[in-house]
């Protein structure tokens with residue numbers, strides 16, 4: 124019924140194929156039960172799929188770090204970050220494209236040991252992919268690789284003909300190239316009167332496109 | 337049991353810790369936060385708090401509503417007329433889920449509320465215990481913050497946080513769920529300390545002078561500047577600063593439904609209402625102004641109409657306390673983040689003193705046309721049947737614009753907002769963002785407790801009144817002198833209007849029957865009468881207003897009147913229809 128543009132309607136967006144790009148959102152938060160849900164529903168409410176989500180400690184004590192990957196236009200991602208920062212327990216949300224971060228995902232592969240033992244080819248294959256054996260048992264062996272999506276995916280393809288029993292991949296973890304860490308920022312947050320640093324009033328680009336959230 | 341004398345001071349450190357229950361700690365927190373009135377309803381999981389309340393009767397007035405939805409709407413009404421935090425108690429399970437509509441309403445209309453819900457014993461969480469619901473997860477999308485307490489030692493500082501979060505920054509509802517064991521548990525209480533800082537929470541963005549300067553420059557260069565304002569002006573308590581700003585700049589100003597009453601109706605620069613049923617001039621001229629200055633409003637779709645045809649010619653300046661609102665719906669040329677109480681005076685200092693007489697006259701020309709085609713017929717009808725507009729007009733004459741007007745949702749709400757006269761702020765209480773039918777009656781009860789010295793008139797449709805009609809019982813028992821004015825068109829009027837205009841008059845389930853409202857009121861020992869004739873109307877309204885206690889007046893109005901002007905959904909504001 125509504126005539127306003129849907130947030131997922133990317134036909135009006137300025138960049139890329141449909142304007143959507145992979146963005147990695149890094150969120151620094153307090154450690155609190157329920158916050159994961161608060162952050163997750165910011166995406167689900169707008170029918171945006173989270174492709175990968177990781178929660179871990181950060182370099183600053185007591186501060187948690189969410190790493191969220193979605194495929195969206197920058198305009199939408201900016202708005203999502205502001206909604207995330209609006210949550211009481213969130214200190215800061217950054218968004219970055221793949222070229223602005225160093226990122227890795229880890230994958231585990233379970234393969235039958237007898238086949239590996241027999242086939243020299245498999246051994247070479249694993250070597251090529253930089254895989255490491257984590258467990259070797261009589262019945263199966265578990266390998267691990269770390270890398271980008273294409274790399275972990277490449278090894279699945281290669282292992283499939285040899286009877287891959289099980290595969291699992293972790294969420295992305297990422298470090299922002301330009302970041303100086305969160306220690307200094309955190310000090311500012313702890314002050315009652317924050318400095319200007321904190322409020323990054325990004326000036327608005329001059330795009331005419333308008334989206335509704 | 338004695339209650340503790342630890343009110344007033346910001347910090348009420350007690351020398352020797354005293355042993356009190358979690359429930360007492362909750363009530364001490366409420367009192368220390370200046371809460372004197374709580375709206376609520378008891379039940380199993382909140383019984384320890386109600387037991388403690390028994391001893392706090394002299395300090396904390398508890399209003400027993402008839403449904404928890406009524407409690408939270410009453411707290412909303414209270415918050416909106418008093419400018420303070422509204423407080424609610426409810427039990428677990430159904431008590432808590434009955435709050436959800438009100439939480440959603442308070443969330444979207446930025447109303448400061450603290451709800452305390454009881455919860456089952458901590459060891460029963462997750463076991464599908466009797467009256468256990470996952471209240472935290474149910475309410476997460478509709479609260480600014482929520483938290484579950486399972487250990488009473490957390491109560492003082494968590495409640496301090498709750499009040500701080502509810503009332504600061506962009507206000508909103510907060511829900512604290514307390515398990516029954518924590519309500520019973522004894523703690524060593526060391527006094528209450530108000531919360532003043534949360535590391536991860538910045539209620540006010542820092543004002544950036546460069547944007548204020550840039551905004552001033554745009555305003556000074558503008559030939560056709562236009563101010564649109566919302567509830568931010570009221571929530572920021574910045575009515576005076578706002579008036580000084582528009583007066584210095586000679587800036588015509590139009591309001592959203594929630595901004596209404598921040599500027600007196602008869603102020604020469606008040607050019608009327610924005611949006612779907614707003615005034616003709618403000619809508620059309622939104623698409624003619626050269627600089628659009630939005631203050632404490634969020635470009636709701638009911639205000640903007642079709643976005644890609646909204647004020648495209650204008651440079652937009654947006655003053656808002658919530659960074660997430662900037663650029664959310666409308667791209668801004670200059671964002672002025674901050675509390676408008678601070679940003680408006682900075683801006684006023686930098687703008688030139690001006691009068692945009694020709695531009696202002698343009699608004700007046702549109703008013704003239706709207707008056708000829710719409711307003712005259714609405715306020716001075718020649719037909720036999722009463723119109724909603726003439727009822728409001730007579731009410732204005734009798735109250736002189738000094739009353740608090742609370743409305744429900746529908747045609748009567750739009751007509752009341754369009755025609756009611758206001759002299760002072762915090763006088764228009766309505767469900768703007770959520771459009772919650774059933775809001776009117778309980779909100780009016782709360783509004784009366786929030787402003788006991790003022791006349792409170794609840795204008796409600798025959799449909800919406802039946803959604804929370806049970807709150808007549810609350811009035812009967814506690815005596816809130818609310819004037820209930822039912823505008824009965826014997827239809828779910830607003831939906832009927834849409835069906836007439838957009839669905840070929842296929843009236844699908846909008847024909848609603850009503851009981852004899854005057855008899856119902858009588859059953860609750862509330863006086864009332866019913867009128868349908870013009871010559872009886874004024875006396876009837878005067879009788880209602882003069883009555884010392886609550887009074888119900890049912891006015892039979894024309895069945896099939898439509899509210900105009902109207903910006904049909906999906907149309908641009910400049911495509912507003914006068915008929």
Ligand SMILES: Cc1ncc(C[n+]2csc(CCOP(=O)(O)OP(=O)(O)O)c2C)c(N)n1
Nearest residue numbers: 746747748771773797798799800828829830
């Ligand atoms: C809880 C709820 N249900 C449904 C609606 C949809 N709705 C909006 S206005 C309206 C009609 C209201 O009728 P009435 O209370 O008689 O007021 P009128 O429009 O006739 O003044 C309806 C059903 C709503 N806003 N809220």
